[in-house]
Amino acid sequence: MSFPLLTATAALPALGAIATAAVPAARRNGAKWLALGFSLATLVLAAIVVVRFDPGGARYQLTESHAWIKDFGVRYELGVDGIAVALVGLTALLIPFVIAAGWHDADPLEDANPNRRWRPTQGFFALILLVEAMVVISFEATDVFVFYIFFEAMLIPMYFLIGGFGDRAHQHGEEEAARQRSYAAVKFLLYNLAGGLIMLAAVIGLYAVTADQLGTGTFSLQEILQARAAGKLNMSSGAERALFLGFFFAFAVKAPLWPLHTWLPNAMQESTAPVAVLITAVVDKVGTFAMLRYCLQLFPEASKWATPVILVLAVISIIYGALLAVGQRDIKRLVAYASISHFGFIILGIFAMTSQGQSGATLYMVNHGISTAALMLVAGFLITRRGSRLIADYGGVQKVAPVLAGTFLIGGLATLSLPGLAPFVSEFLVLVGTFSRYPALGIIATVGIVLAALYVLVLYQRTMTGPVKAGVEGMPDLKVRELAVVAPLIALLLLLGVYPKPVTDIVNPAVRQTLSDVHKTDPKPPLEASK
Numbered sequence: 001m002s003f004p005l006l007t008a009t010a011a012l013p014a015l016g017a018i019a020t021a022a023v024p025a026a027r028r029n030g031a032k033w034l035a036l037g038f039s040l041a042t043l044v045l046a047a048i049v050v051v052r053f054d055p056g057g058a059r060y061q062l063t064e065s066h067a068w069i070k071d072f073g074v075r076y077e078l079g080v081d082g083i084a085v086a087l088v089g090l091t092a093l094l095i096p097f098v099i100a101a102g103w104h105d106a107d108p109l110e111d112a113n114p115n116r117r118w119r120p121t122q123g124f125f126a127l128i129l130l131v132e133a134m135v136v137i138s139f140e141a142t143d144v145f146v147f148y149i150f151f152e153a154m155l156i157p158m159y160f161l162i163g164g165f166g167d168r169a170h171q172h173g174e175e176e177a178a179r180q181r182s183y184a185a186v187k188f189l190l191y192n193l194a195g196g197l198i199m200l201a202a203v204i205g206l207y208a209v210t211a212d213q214l215g216t217g218t219f220s221l222q223e224i225l226q227a228r229a230a231g232k233l234n235m236s237s238g239a240e241r242a243l244f245l246g247f248f249f250a251f252a253v254k255a256p257l258w259p260l261h262t263w264l265p266n267a268m269q270e271s272t273a274p275v276a277v278l279i280t281a282v283v284d285k286v287g288t289f290a291m292l293r294y295c296l297q298l299f300p301e302a303s304k305w306a307t308p309v310i311l312v313l314a315v316i317s318i319i320y321g322a323l324l325a326v327g328q329r330d331i332k333r334l335v336a337y338a339s340i341s342h343f344g345f346i347i348l349g350i351f352a353m354t355s356q357g358q359s360g361a362t363l364y365m366v367n368h369g370i371s372t373a374a375l376m377l378v379a380g381f382l383i384t385r386r387g388s389r390l391i392a393d394y395g396g397v398q399k400v401a402p403v404l405a406g407t408f409l410i411g412g413l414a415t416l417s418l419p420g421l422a423p424f425v426s427e428f429l430v431l432v433g434t435f436s437r438y439p440a441l442g443i444i445a446t447v448g449i450v451l452a453a454l455y456v457l458v459l460y461q462r463t464m465t466g467p468v469k470a471g472v473e474g475m476p477d478l479k480v481r482e483l484a485v486v487a488p489l490i491a492l493l494l495l496l497g498v499y500p501k502p503v504t505d506i507v508n509p510a511v512r513q514t515l516s517d518v519h520k521t522d523p524k525p526p527l528e529a530s531k
């Protein structure tokens with residue numbers, strides 16, 4: 001029996017969460033180092049997964065399959081394609097930076113105010129590791145029921161991270177801050193639970209359809225795909241469309257897609273910067289990943305039927321998110337609305353149904369995770385120093401903290417997809433892939449690029465340039481730990497900006513197979529090249 005590498009990659013951070021939570025409160029620093037150690041060990045396992053994955057091999061590799069709930073056709077099945085490998089690698093890569101950036105976010109406050117209640121430090125880091133474990137196994141699962149369990153279960157630790165460890169740089173009193181944290185956490189939970197409950201009905205419906213046509217119900221993605229290919233499973237268009245909508249609704253909430261996005265700005269505003277990164281750079285990627293793995297593969301005809309509406313919603317997300325980012329006064333809310341715009345690009349690429357669009361969308365998931373982590377973590381360091389999230393409270397930072405300002409600028413330029421930085425390649429591929437099939441939507445989506453330049457450059461101008469404002473004069477520059485967090489992310493943005501081939505080589509075969517599932521090929525150019 002071969003070593004269960006995929007199980008180990010998900011189980012290791014879960015064990016780390018248990019071990020970190022068990023550390024005595026008096027040994028707070030020990031809990032931090034333990035959590036960081038487990039996250040780095042998980043990164044090593046994820047790197048082994050990436051190295052062992054053969055892009056030219058079978059569609060799903062490193063597979064594991066064990067009977068679980070036989071009476072209901074549930075199996076513990078794991079396997080990764082190129083898209084999943086890229087996102088497992090992204091998740092494992094970002095978590096050590098999240099932990100290092102949040103090193104002091106759950107420390108007791110110096111004033112020891114009894115009205116300020118913070119959960120134990122070890123609880124904060126244990127919850128981060130628990131989220132990592134659930135996200136990783138969500139990317140690895142090839143049984144729909146196993147995926148659903150962890151897709152929903154990750155909401156619980158995220159709820160406590162948002163509501164229990166909120167941002168300390170609050171413009172209101174502690175009582176009002178606690179109320180807003182609670183509101184953001186409950187809103188996050190209710191929105192995602194609503195999507196999950198609708199998906200549960202669709203999961204049950206999928207089981208009923210397979211039981212009716214195959215004689216025995218199954219949740220196995222590979223069994224369902226094989227049965228369809230053999231002509232044994234033929235859903236009616238009505239059933240397929242209903243099931244598609246149940247799955248897609250849950251993924252659109254998680255993504256988040258307009259108009260199901262409203263939980264995200266509140267959640268990111270009230271979270272610490274590392275938790276905000278965890279939300280938008282890691283957890284939300286499960287939604288867009290699942291659109292590729294489940295919506296398109298399980299319901300190909302329904303996916304094509306819904307494509308026009310989804311593309312319009314994606315373009316609305318791009319423009320709407322960018323416009324609202326321009327008008328924000330809160331740094332974190334600005335990044336949140338920018339992310340809504342970026343997720344619009346990802347969904348646009350997925351449902352453009354072209355190889356360039358879907359490769360760009362997958363690459364965008366990776367690049368957005370890195371660029372958002374860089375920008376938000378530097379913004380978190382900035383907010384911690386000044387004690388305010390309001391843009392108006394800053395000015396002249398580059399004169400007193402030039403390294404902080406420089407890294408903030410690079411993170412911002414990556415967010416606006418400057419050529420030479422990683423997000424440019426993915427955004428370009430998405431737009432090319434969209435334009436080749438839907439030129440009007442591709443042209444409208446480019447407006448989002450112009451607006452991105454506006455909100456990023458205005459943010460930098462207002463916070464970093466001009467006269468030094470009161471409260472900024474003595475601001476220290478980035479410390480060694482903070483530089484250790486930011487520098488590797490910036491290096492990756494530069495590397496993938498000029499050489500994205502390592503990622504595209506992994507994801508392209510999976511993209512071609514997904515297009516084959518929906519019976520789509522790239523549009524032919526209107527004029528053939530002369531021979």
